[in-house]
Structure formats: C-alpha cells, structure tokens
Amino acid sequence: MLRLFFIFFRIGLFSIGGGYAMIPLIQQDLVGAGYMTITQVTDMVAISQMTPGPIAVNAATFAGMHTMGVAGAVVATLGVVLPCALISVVVARFFFSRMDSVLVQGALYGMRPVVVSLIAGAMLTFAASSLLMPGGGLEAGAAVIFAGVFTLALVKETSPAVLFLLSALAGLAFYAP
Amino acid sequence: MVAVIEREFSGKKKWIDPDEMIDIIAVSQSLPGVIAINGSVMTGYRIAGVAGAAVAALGVTIPSLAVLMIVTLFYRQFRDNPWVNAAFKGLSAGVAALLASVVVRMGKRVLKDIWTVLFFGAALVISLYSGLHAIWLILAGGVLGYAFKRGGVA
Numbered sequence: 023m024l025r026l027f028f029i030f031f032r033i034g035l036f037s038i039g040g041g042y043a044m045i046p047l048i049q050q051d052l053v054g055a056g057y058m059t060i061t062q063v064t065d066m067v068a069i070s071q072m073t074p075g076p077i078a079v080n081a082a083t084f085a086g087m088h089t090m091g092v093a094g095a096v097v098a099t100l101g102v103v104l105p106c107a108l109i110s111v112v113v114a115r116f117f118f119s120r121m122d123s124v125l126v127q128g129a130l131y132g133m134r135p136v137v138v139s140l141i142a143g144a145m146l147t148f149a150a151s152s153l154l155m156p157g158g159g160l161e162a163g164a165a166v167i168f169a170g171v172f173t174l175a176l177v178k179e180t181s182p183a184v185l186f187l188l189s190a191l192a193g194l195a196f197y198a199p
Numbered sequence: 200m201v202a203v204i205e206r207e208f209s210g211k212k213k214w215i216d217p218d219e220m221i222d223i224i225a226v227s228q229s230l231p232g233v234i235a236i237n238g239s240v241m242t243g244y245r246i247a248g249v250a251g252a253a254v255a256a257l258g259v260t261i262p263s264l265a266v267l268m269i270v271t272l273f274y275r276q277f278r279d280n281p282w283v284n285a286a287f288k289g290l291s292a293g294v295a296a297l298l299a300s301v302v303v304r305m306g307k308r309v310l311k312d313i314w315t316v317l318f319f320g321a322a323l324v325i326s327l328y329s330g331l332h333a334i335w336l337i338l339a340g341g342v343l344g345y346a347f348k349r350g351g352v353a
Binding site: 032034035036037038040041042044045046047050061064065067068069070071073074075076078079080083084087088092095096099102103105106107109110111113114115124125126127128129130131132133134135136137138139140141142143144145146148149151152153161163164165167168169170171172175176182185186188189190191192193194195196197198199 | 226227228229230231232233234235236237240241244245249252253256259260262263264266267268270271272274275278281282284285286287288289290291292293294295296297298299300301302303304305306309310315316318319320322323326327332333334336337339340341342343344345346347348349353
C-alpha cells in the first residue's frame with residue numbers, strides 16, 4: 023500500500039507537460055512492479071480519457087482500485103495529487119513572478135523533448151501489443167483502427183472522447199463474437 | 200478544463216483578475232504534476248490562502264475518484280465478456296493512435312532546433328534499449344537544458 027502511494031507520488035512529481043506525460047511513467051512503474059499488464063494499462067488510458075476529470079487522477083484511481091480496492095484508490099489518488107498541490111502552493115506563495123527565470127525555462131527546454139520521446143516509447147509499446155499478433159504478423163482490424171484514428175486526430179483534430187467511441191465501435195465491428 | 204476554470208473564476212465570478220488568471224494558466228503548465236490540479240490549487244490559493252488551495256484540490260479530485268471507482272468495479276466485472284473484449288481491442292488500437300498523434304503534435308511544438316531534436320533522439324534510444332527509469336532521463340534533460348541555456352548554446 024505504501025509502495026503504491028510512493029509510486030504515484032513519484033508519478034505526480036515527474037509528470038511534466040500534462041496528462042500524457044504520466045502514461046510512460048505509469049506503464050514503467052506499474053507493469054514493472056507486476057501490478058498490471060500492458061493490456062490493463064492500455065485499458066486504463068482509454069477509460070481515463072473517456073471519463074470526465076483530469077487523466078492523471080482518473081488513472082491513479084483506476085490503478086489503485088484495480089490493484090487494492092477502495093483503499094488503494096484513495097491512496098494512489100492522494101499520492102498523485104499531493105505533490106502537485108504542495109508544489110502549487112509553494113509556487114503561488116513564493117515564486118510566482120520568478121517562473122520566467124533561466125533556471126525554469128532552461129530546465130523545461132531540456133525536459134520537454136525527453137517527455138515527447140518517453141510518450142513515443144509508450145506509444146510503441148502499446149502499438150506493438152495491440153497491432154502485432156502473438157505469433158507475429160499484423161492484426162488487420164487493429165491496424166485499420168490505428169490508421170483511421172491517427173488521421174482523424176491529426177487532420178480533423180477530433181476530440182479524444184469521440185475518437186475512442188469510434189475505436190470501441192470499430193472494435194465491436196471487427197472482433198465481436 | 201483550463202477554459203472552464205478561467206470562465207468560472209475570472210469571467211463569471213470576478214474572484215480573480217484576468218491577467219493573473221493568464222499567469223496562473225501559464226505557470227500551472229510549466230510545473231510538474233497534473234495541470235488541472237496545479238491550476239485549481241493556485242487559483243484556490245490566490246482567492247483564499249491555504250484553505251482555498253486544499254478545498255480546490257479536494258473539489259477537483261473527488262468527482263473523478265468517485266466516478267472511476269464505480270467504473271473500475273464494472274471493468275473488473277465485465278472485462279472478460281466477449282463483447283466488452285472486442286470493444287477494448289478497438290480501444291487499444293485507438294489509444295496507440297492517439298498517443299502517436301500527440302507525439303507528432305507535441306514534437307512539432309517542442310523540437311525547435313538541433314539540440315531539442317538530439318535530446319529527443321537520445322532519450323528515445325536510451326529508453327527503448329536500456330532499463331533506465333524515465334525519471335533519470337527527465338532529470339538529465341532538465342540539467343542539460345539549463346546548462347545549455349545558461350551557457351548560451353541554445
């Protein structure tokens with residue numbers, strides 16, 4: 023339980039640049055510690071996107087609830103919220119006008135490209151587990167969904183909720199019994 | 200989310216000055232952590248101090264906590280149903296595709312010069328081929344970024 027708290031505390035502390043940045047951290051920590059499988063993490067990302075509220079909080083509640091029930095949900099959520107809340111209060115109190123400094127801007131300048139590549143890494147893991155069949159070879163239905171959603175997201179800027187609704191429907195069309 | 204905060208507190212209720220709201224939004228995006236929580240907590244703090252911050256944090260967290268607890272119960276109950284499984288197979292391809300689009304869009308905004316492209320490439324190779332924890336890569340990026348800006352290289 024304490025371990026779950028610290029995992030999420032660390033995730034809250036190191037998610038830089040929004041909800042997507044925490045996905046590679048969640049994946050590395052929870053799958054690494056054996057709490058969840060890749061498939062469950064992918065499900066978690068889909069569910070946290072489709073439900074209202076911040077992705078990070080939704081994901082923490084899901085992961086905590088899934089691994090350790092109600093207490094786990096509360097502990098994981100506290101873990102992810104606490105560092106953000108503490109940092110925000112300290113910044114609002116002392117550093118508000120100093121956020122333009124070379125230190126902050128320089129650090130962000132170097133961290134942002136790293137975060138993009140971590141998200142790219144998580145994307146490759148998810149794509150491999152979804153698009154490749156266990157014995158090798160491409161999963162045709164999933165590949166069509168991937169191409170369609172990628173195009174819509176980039177060209178039409180369709181909202182994630184709509185994209186996921188379409189993916190679920192397409193999944194039913196391709197794979198329903 | 201940020202748009203809702205802005206409309207409520209600076210537009211409708213006039214609890215906070217619009218310029219200060221813009222600053223809060225900018226700062227909450229450069230802080231580590233959940234942007235929605237950073238923004239809410241700073242707004243709460245500026246309006247009512249530490250108590251305001253605590254209330255804001257709880258307020259933005261509790262609905263998600265409640266909804267996701269219920270959703271997770273259903274998930275555990277029905278994940279193995281063949282129909283639900285089919286929908287999640289579609290969703291997993293959708294998640295990968297959405298992340299791919301996020302990478303492209305963030306990449307266009309963030310990879311502005313040779314150094315950021317190098318940081319991106321190096322971090323990708325290291326994260327794919329070594330077990331190094333993501334946190335070390337983020338920290339290394341921060342230190343190098345600061346050093347480069349400070350030294351006038353970037």
